[in-house]
Amino acid sequence: MPVRPVIRSTIIAFATAGALALSLAACTPQSSTGAGSSDSPVRGGTLTYASGDAEPTCLDPHVGGNYPQALVATQYLEELVSKNTKGQIIPWLATKWTESKDGLSWDFTLRDGVKFTDGTPLDAAAVKANVAHIQDPATGSSTGYLALGKVASTEIVSPRVIRFTLSQPDSALLESLTQPWLAIESPAALKRSKDVNCAHPVGTGPFIVKQWKKQDSITLVRNAGYTSPPADAAHHGPAYLSKIVWRFIPDSATRYAALKAGEVDVIDNAQPDTIVAAHKTKSLTELNAPRPGASNRIELNSGKAPFNDEKVREAFIRAADVNDGIKTLFFGTAKRSYSALSSVEPLGYSEPGLFGYEPKKANELLDAAGYTTRDADGYRTKDGTRLTVVFPVSTNQSIPAEQSLFEQIQATTKKVGFDVKLEPMDLSSWYAALAKNDYDAVSAPYTKVGPDVLRILYDSASITPAPSGYFANLAQVDIPSLDATLEKAAQVSDVAERSALYETAQKTILEGYYILPLYDQQNHYLLRNDVVGLRALPSVSTPLFYDTWLDR
Amino acid sequence: MTLGPGTEVEAALESAASTRRSGRGAVRWLSTRLAGLLFVLWAAATLTFFAIRLIPGDPAQAILGGPGSQASAAALAQARAEYGLDQPLILQYLGQLGRYVTGDFGTSYSLHESVVQAIGQQLGGTLVLAVASLAVAWVLALAVAVFSVRAGRAAWAVGNGLEIVSAAVPHFWLATVLILLFSSTLGWLPAINVPGPVGLVLPVVTLAVPLAGFLGQVMRESLLNALHSPFVLSARARGESEVGVLVRHALRHAALPAISLSGWAFGSLVSGAVVVETIFARPGIGRTLLRAVQERDVPLVSGIVLVVALAYCLVTVASEVLDRVADPRLAESPR
Numbered sequence A: 001m002p003v004r005p006v007i008r009s010t011i012i013a014f015a016t017a018g019a020l021a022l023s024l025a026a027c028t029p030q031s032s033t034g035a036g037s038s039d040s041p042v043r044g045g046t047l048t049y050a051s052g053d054a055e056p057t058c059l060d061p062h063v064g065g066n067y068p069q070a071l072v073a074t075q076y077l078e079e080l081v082s083k084n085t086k087g088q089i090i091p092w093l094a095t096k097w098t099e100s101k102d103g104l105s106w107d108f109t110l111r112d113g114v115k116f117t118d119g120t121p122l123d124a125a126a127v128k129a130n131v132a133h134i135q136d137p138a139t140g141s142s143t144g145y146l147a148l149g150k151v152a153s154t155e156i157v158s159p160r161v162i163r164f165t166l167s168q169p170d171s172a173l174l175e176s177l178t179q180p181w182l183a184i185e186s187p188a189a190l191k192r193s194k195d196v197n198c199a200h201p202v203g204t205g206p207f208i209v210k211q212w213k214k215q216d217s218i219t220l221v222r223n224a225g226y227t228s229p230p231a232d233a234a235h236h237g238p239a240y241l242s243k244i245v246w247r248f249i250p251d252s253a254t255r256y257a258a259l260k261a262g263e264v265d266v267i268d269n270a271q272p273d274t275i276v277a278a279h280k281t282k283s284l285t286e287l288n289a290p291r292p293g294a295s296n297r298i299e300l301n302s303g304k305a306p307f308n309d310e311k312v313r314e315a316f317i318r319a320a321d322v323n324d325g326i327k328t329l330f331f332g333t334a335k336r337s338y339s340a341l342s343s344v345e346p347l348g349y350s351e352p353g354l355f356g357y358e359p360k361k362a363n364e365l366l367d368a369a370g371y372t373t374r375d376a377d378g379y380r381t382k383d384g385t386r387l388t389v390v391f392p393v394s395t396n397q398s399i400p401a402e403q404s405l406f407e408q409i410q411a412t413t414k415k416v417g418f419d420v421k422l423e424p425m426d427l428s429s430w431y432a433a434l435a436k437n438d439y440d441a442v443s444a445p446y447t448k449v450g451p452d453v454l455r456i457l458y459d460s461a462s463i464t465p466a467p468s469g470y471f472a473n474l475a476q477v478d479i480p481s482l483d484a485t486l487e488k489a490a491q492v493s494d495v496a497e498r499s500a501l502y503e504t505a506q507k508t509i510l511e512g513y514y515i516l517p518l519y520d521q522q523n524h525y526l527l528r529n530d531v532v533g534l535r536a537l538p539s540v541s542t543p544l545f546y547d548t549w550l551d552r
Numbered sequence B: 001m002t003l004g005p006g007t008e009v010e011a012a013l014e015s016a017a018s019t020r021r022s023g024r025g026a027v028r029w030l031s032t033r034l035a036g037l038l039f040v041l042w043a044a045a046t047l048t049f050f051a052i053r054l055i056p057g058d059p060a061q062a063i064l065g066g067p068g069s070q071a072s073a074a075a076l077a078q079a080r081a082e083y084g085l086d087q088p089l090i091l092q093y094l095g096q097l098g099r100y101v102t103g104d105f106g107t108s109y110s111l112h113e114s115v116v117q118a119i120g121q122q123l124g125g126t127l128v129l130a131v132a133s134l135a136v137a138w139v140l141a142l143a144v145a146v147f148s149v150r151a152g153r154a155a156w157a158v159g160n161g162l163e164i165v166s167a168a169v170p171h172f173w174l175a176t177v178l179i180l181l182f183s184s185t186l187g188w189l190p191a192i193n194v195p196g197p198v199g200l201v202l203p204v205v206t207l208a209v210p211l212a213g214f215l216g217q218v219m220r221e222s223l224l225n226a227l228h229s230p231f232v233l234s235a236r237a238r239g240e241s242e243v244g245v246l247v248r249h250a251l252r253h254a255a256l257p258a259i260s261l262s263g264w265a266f267g268s269l270v271s272g273a274v275v276v277e278t279i280f281a282r283p284g285i286g287r288t289l290l291r292a293v294q295e296r297d298v299p300l301v302s303g304i305v306l307v308v309a310l311a312y313c314l315v316t317v318a319s320e321v322l323d324r325v326a327d328p329r330l331a332e333s334p335r
Helices: A004-017 A017-026 A067-075 A124-135 A144-145 A173-177 A194-199 A250-258 A270-277 A310-319 A320-329 A359-368 A400-414 A427-435 A452-457 A480-489 A493-512 B005-054 B057-063 B073-082 B090-101 B115-150 B152-168 B169-184 B197-227 B230-237 B241-281 B284-295 B297-328
Strands: A048-051 A081-083 A088-091 A094-099 A105-109 A151-158 A161-168 A207-213 A217-222 A244-249 A284-288 A296-300 A378-382 A387-393 A419-425 A441-443 A515-519 A523-527
Touching: A048 A067, A048 A250, A081 A173, A081 A320, A088 A094, A105 A124, A105 A493, A124 A144, A124 A151, A124 A161, A124 B057, A151 A400, A250 A270, A250 A523, A250 B169, A270 A284, A270 A523, A310 A359, A310 A400, A320 A400, A320 A441, A320 A515, A387 A400, A387 A441, A400 A419, A419 A427, A452 A480, A452 A493, A493 A515, A493 B090, B005 B297, B057 B073, B115 B197, B115 B241, B115 B284, B115 B297, B152 B197, B169 B197, B169 B241, B197 B241, B230 B241, B241 B284, B241 B297, B284 B297
Parallel strands: A048 A244, A387 A419
Antiparallel strands: A081 A088, A094 A105, A105 A161, A151 A161, A207 A217, A217 A244, A284 A523, A296 A441, A296 A515
């Protein structure tokens, strides 16, 4: 079984991150399947993938740049570097890289003999064209654009060496470059119109976009001339699968029914109830790959009353019974987090002691904060103003179990006198509410590779809304010393110093009670047992079907 | 009563006059309908435009990769200028109406293709779904109506109960139950859209059952009235068989209110398609509409609403024409 262990090792890797994942691996029936009946991988066959994420509006992840794009683009586009399960940066389209002493200049040496699927060779000019494409306002890149924020210019040193010149040292540059939103596409293809490139992006990946039937499916076919697997791939040469049909099935129950019936082979966004059901089904396996970057957490808006008072923030956190809610609503599929960062981030720092359920202490804190009176409905008041927490909930981003968890938090914090107003709304309205500062608490996922996500989320500069109204510092943390720590951490390349700086920063955020961490950004895949060799890329946890084959 | 030669002439004259009258009536009827149609389309376009612009959310973000995009100032400015979003709302509205008159439905912000193309790709799926559902609903409603009228008091109660329950069933609930039963448990039918008619079964049943409940209620009532009317009695007296009475006489009457309802039914099918297409992962304008609204894709939402409004009007007019064929008295009466 040369390929099968890949799945297991992925699961085990996550299991070390938490006892929960261990228990999942224990109930995962994969080892009991007949997957190992043939020792050598079978070539050919069509795999059907069903995504619960929204259908991308553009298959080129340079444009915009969201997770649904990353999921599918992982099959046909590749990055300069990748990340292994230990969190180390490993070669991909670039074989080696060197940073100048001042950290302002990076030289990347490109892999030799790689061609895009339209025949264009991968060279320094191609990388230059990609950076230019992402930085061109006309492309409308948002994720990739932010990640290249410190890249001032690029220079072709030789056909195989490209130099990035930075405006400031960037300790997150390599981590950023592992992300699919910074994939390298054919420069010839990028010259076509945006609409054409959105429908048929051209990369170096193991599969090629053949057809996109909107609202139905994307058909990917094997790239017969494929030569550029990442350093941690299990084999060389073209992919085993001859075709992938990438479908969009928004309804969770439908997606699971289709998987169980064998109409599809792999599904993403598996919900807690279906994960539990899958554990009881012999023909199905789970792959649990939490997303990197920030944990899922409730941000408390410290920019205005009532949460501008640290006592009130702590009172809210002490009054929220999160653990019992997670236990009953997620059936053991999600592990409680006490960190601002995902458990897959090696530099994540946890402080469980801050987040215990202590309603008595919450009451004392609220008394001390001046919320000493209660109104007729039992809510606390101060100077005639009720202790109200406006909490807009994005029904697109918060799964039903999470929305129920918020309701439980609403119920338990009510006991000490908080009036939490949960306001479910669609994504556009939700962003509009945030842009208008119409919120006291909010939960917003953020996926990014590496701890630099902390700078995006908690630097005071991120309180100022971008031109689109978007701002990332939803807790509105405004601490000059934290800004300085994060700024420094983003520049130092010394591993120990960087790690210490990020720990200091996380302590500040956690101990200031700005956030209530819940769990990792959930990312569960379910697959049929005869799908062998599927792994999630350790960069942003998207599945890669390069090593995958069908044992049927 | 005797018929003299004079009365025959009078009858012929009367008949000719009535033909002329009904000819003029038809023209007037048609032009009233056309004016109504244009009004409905204008109203639909106007309401949609302002409704989607008044709810929170920024269409420029739909252009730049969806809500929450962190697009740069330059990218936003470029998108706003390119799509005219920097102009006052009233000018944008007038501009859109003007383009509609010239047949230009614009480009979808989120799909990066023309609205006509986007709807064209998706309309077929929804039409097949709606027409099949309407047909199945008719058959179901008719079957229950005939059964409950012919098989006694208990059957009446059963039929009535069935209709009320099925009319009250929400699509999303029925769809989930059908998937759990026929896909997950029994494994007989696919939960998702697969090539061929088999993928159509569960979505069509989901849409048809509640509709059959509504249609059945009106059909059964008028079927019962028809069966107790004098012309049925005289048909029976002429020796017409029970089946003949039902098929040739009573059903025609029973069909009338149901035909009139079919226009409304078609509209309700399209709204049901939003739910059904999403749950069963079928391509179609319902699913496209849901997504377009979420992304504040104004041109696409407006385009779909116009198409649905047009279809609704056409089906309504068609059902009125059918009414007239089924019941010639309608053509005589002023409308």
